[in-house]
Every structure is written in structure tokens, then in C-alpha cells.
Amino acid sequence: MAKPxxxxxxxxxxxxxxxxxxxxxxxxxxxxxxxxxxxxxxxVDRAAIFAIETVIEEIVTNAIKYAFRSPGKGQIIIEAFxxxxxxxxxxxxxxxxxxxTEAPDxxxxxxxxxxxxxxxxxxxxRELTDGFDYQRIxxxxxxxxxxxxxx
Amino acid sequence: MTTLxxxxxxxxxxxxAIQPEFMEKTVALKKPVLVDMSQVTFMASLxxxxxxxxxxxxxxxxxRLALLRPSPLVEKAxxxxxxxxxxxxxxxxxxxxxxxxxx
Numbered sequence: 001m002a003k004p005x006x007x008x009x010x011x012x013x014x015x016x017x018x019x020x021x022x023x024x025x026x027x028x029x030x031x032x033x034x035x036x037x038x039x040x041x042x043x044v045d046r047a048a049i050f051a052i053e054t055v056i057e058e059i060v061t062n063a064i065k066y067a068f069r070s071p072g073k074g075q076i077i078i079e080a081f082x083x084x085x086x087x088x089x090x091x092x093x094x095x096x097x098x099x100x101t102e103a104p105d106x107x108x109x110x111x112x113x114x115x116x117x118x119x120x121x122x123x124x125x126r127e128l129t130d131g132f133d134y135q136r137i138x139x140x141x142x143x144x145x146x147x148x149x150x151x
Numbered sequence: 152m153t154t155l156x157x158x159x160x161x162x163x164x165x166x167x168a169i170q171p172e173f174m175e176k177t178v179a180l181k182k183p184v185l186v187d188m189s190q191v192t193f194m195a196s197l198x199x200x201x202x203x204x205x206x207x208x209x210x211x212x213x214x215r216l217a218l219l220r221p222s223p224l225v226e227k228a229x230x231x232x233x234x235x236x237x238x239x240x241x242x243x244x245x246x247x248x249x250x251x252x253x254x
Contacts (some may be wrong), residue, residue, distance in 0.1 A: 023168060025163055025167070028163065028164065029162055029164065032162070054192060057163060057193075057196075058196055061195070061197075092250060112207060112237040112238070113207065113210075115233070115234075115237050117200045117203055120196040121196035121197075123196075124232060127232075128227070128228065134173070
């Protein structure tokens with residue numbers, strides 16, 4: 001059961017979008033659309049939004065693959081906000097511990113035959129964001145990323 | 152030469168749905184493939200993986216794959232993955248076709 005959504009201003013805090021989804025691939029497109037719309041309304045540039053959408057796609061896909069043994073039973077909380085200088089995203093799930101910041105980086109400068117077909121998702125997150133943190137808090141995975149705004 | 156277009160939001164769920172057909176229309180034909188990316192708005196790593204697998208499959212039959220006109224944001228993701236080091240990305244169709252004509 002999803003928690004009630006909230007999108008409200010707090011005193012001296014930027015407006016935040018926060019909602020919960022099931023850990024399922026079908027949830028990703030509508031979740032990304034909500035975050036895209038929220039950040040776009042706050043004037044965040046398309047490159048920063050593209051990077052944030054990449055994070056949602058890759059981190060949630062990894063959570064589904066590694067953090068949840070029973071598909072569809074996991075819950076993921078998505079929180080997004082924008083400051084004057086950057087767009088931020090926090091993804092929190094109740095799955096098994098999985099630290100994506102420690103995932104090995106694939107060697108991408110090889111021949112076609114040696115080009116890796118796995119591990120590219122976390123590599124993209126590293127390349128497209130300006131900050132990438134992980135914490136394990138109260139048996140929950142918490143991934144936080146931020147991207148500098150061009151506008 | 153096979154020319155086909157990918158369009159819209161190419162997230163993991165979409166790629167899982169289209170990959171069998173994409174492979175049938177590329178690798179299985181064993182001919183050079185030009186993929187028009189100009190209408191792609193978003194691309195997950197699974198899409199890059201599909202394109203790499205197609206390029207590898209074509210290479211094993213002596214053919215090649217090239218991409219045409221990705222948007223700047225899609226091209227940035229492709230380059231971040233190292234894709235451009237092993238598969239051609241072009242913004243001019245004639246040049247792209249010339250690059251594939253020998254394969």
C-alpha cells in the first residue's frame with residue numbers, strides 16, 4: 001500500500017516531491033515522469049533532469065535485481081528537490097543491503113568483443129552525476145545523488 | 152543495408168519488450184544496420200547493452216552497426232558508457248552509410 005504523497009513547502013526548506021512505489025519495472029516510467037515534471041516546473045535544465053532520470057532507472061533496476069528476493073514486495077521511496085545550484089534525488093528501499101557506490105566499474109575502453117554488457121548502469125550514474133552517496137540506515141538502503149544545475 | 156528507427160523512452164521495461172524483435176531485425180539478417188536514434192528521448196543502460204549485443208552479433212557475421220543522430224543528452228550517455236569507442240555514431244546519414252557500405 002502506497003503512503004499518501006506529499007509535495008509541500010516547509011519553513012525555510014525547498015519544496016520536495018516524495019512518493020512511494022513498488023519495486024517493479026512497470027513503476028519506473030510513471031515515477032520518472034513525476035520527478036521530471038516536478039524538477040522541470042522549478043526550472044531545472046534538461047541535462048540535469050536526464051541525469052536524475054538515469055539514476056531512478058538504474059538504481060531502482062539494481063534494487064529490484066539485488067535487494068529484493070521476492071519481486072513486487074519491495075517498496076521504494078523517491079524524494080526529489082532542487083536548490084538554486086543543484087537537483088537532488090534520494091532513493092530509499094527496504095531491501096537487503098546493497099551499496100551501489102562500491103559496485104566495480106566496468107572497463108569501457110576496450111574492443112567491441114571485450115565491451116562489457118553488465119555493470120554499465122552504475123557506471124552511468126557515476127558519470128552523469130556530481131555526487132553519489134550511500135547509507136544503510138535502520139535496515140534500509142538510502143542512495144542520494146545530486147547534479148549541478150545549468151539553469 | 153538495414154535501416155531502422157528507435158523512438159521515445161527506451162527504459163528497461165521497454166527494452167525487455169522490444170529486444171527480441173530488434174535482434175530479429177538486425178543480427179538475424181546479417182547485414183549492415185543503421186539505427187536512427189533521433190527520436191529517442193531517454194535511454195537506460197539496458198538499451199546500450201542491447202545495442203552492444205547487436206553490434207557483437209553482427210560483427211561475428213562480418214557486418215557492422217552504426218547509430219545516426221542521437222540527441223546531445225543520449226549521445227552524452229552513450230559516450231559515458233564508452234559505446235562510441237567501439238561503434239560509430241554519426242550525425243550525417245551519407246557519412247554513416249559510407250562507413251557501413253564496406254561491411
